[in-house]
Amino acid sequence: MTFLKNHGSFGFALLVACSMTYAADEGFDLTGNIQTQATKAVYDNDKENNLDGFWFRANIGGNYKSEDFDAKVTIRMYAPNFNNGSDRYQADTYYGNYKWNDWGLNLKLGHWKTDTENGGNFGAYLDKSISKRGFLSRDYSHDALEVGFKKGISQLNVMLATEDGYFNQGYLRVTEDVKINENLNLGVGYRANVIDPIQYSAIVTHRANLRANVKMAKNLSLYGEAALIITGEDEDVNKESIDAGLAVSPDYAQDTKYFPVYAGIEIPTAGILDKAFVEVEYVNSRDELNADADDWAWAAGIVKKIGSRTKAQVSVYSENELSDVAFSARITTTIK
Secondary structure, eight states: OHHHHHHHHHHHHHHHHHHHHHTTSTTEEEEEEEEEEEEEESSOOSOOSSOSEEEEEEEEEEEEEOSSEEEEEEEEEEOGGGTTTSOEEEEEEEEEEEEETTTTEEEEEEEEEEOOOOOSSSOOTTTSOTTOOOTTOOOEEEEEEEEEEEETTEEEEEEEEESSTTSSSEEEEEEEEEEEETTEEEEEEEEEOTTHHHHSBOOOEEEEEEEEEEEEETTEEEEEEEEEEEEOOOTTOSHHHHHTTSBOOOSSOTTEEEOOEEEEEEOOOTTSSSEEEEEEEEOTTGGGTSTTOOSEEEEEEEEEEETTTEEEEEEEEEOSSTTOEEEEEEEEEEOO
């Protein structure tokens, strides 16, 4: 990635050339898209801008799939106008996934995202901070190794992830997904920053969740997630010890308990739209995380494919208060 940052378009051209060279390999496919996103608050949020957020970005990479091995590499690019005057390249996704199908086992190594939720604005409580929510805010990245075991309707994944270059900070993440049938999917998960206390004074935050998706008809389903997030207490973890590098800042305030829950419904539109949904969320004592925020929040959105290359996603949702209405839209144009 340093090479790409320093050599700009040459590095990008080299990536494309190498990708095309190997594109002929059986099982390898190029991938790429261009995305545009805009957000705007409908209420008065004291910001004097035409839009509250706007960017263009491109994603390019490749996928490889075979009986015993999968791999993916994706690079994300932003233009200078959207990065304080300099080009920016991000290693968005890269992993290798070794598979032993006869035993139902796989081993995944690298950097990838998890999106176990169905929601457009809420959920993913195992991974993202519940102080953050908004348009398409589900994906969370992990630098990790993960062992998976699939048996019948069950898929178990055990991940060990790091948050620094020494494996001094990190977490254990375990998920179990059960596909009862084509219309009912259930999932449970647990995550805790158990690596942190090995080298530092650290407080463990325990996160557990339960997910469900019930499909009642085509484009008609109920889905949701409930979670429990508990953070302990340790007097050795304080501003002085954290600033001195002796302690790790906890994920949430010490001695706190949060119980986030959200539910959504996907609504059929007689084929007019590809997806339409409405969601509500509750987080107890949300004002401890976001000043003056309501415990409740809501969102509604639509997805529509336009031709074979374009997908439009639009959402309206509440920000701090239920009456703080914001609007977001994303256009994704597939180039490969």
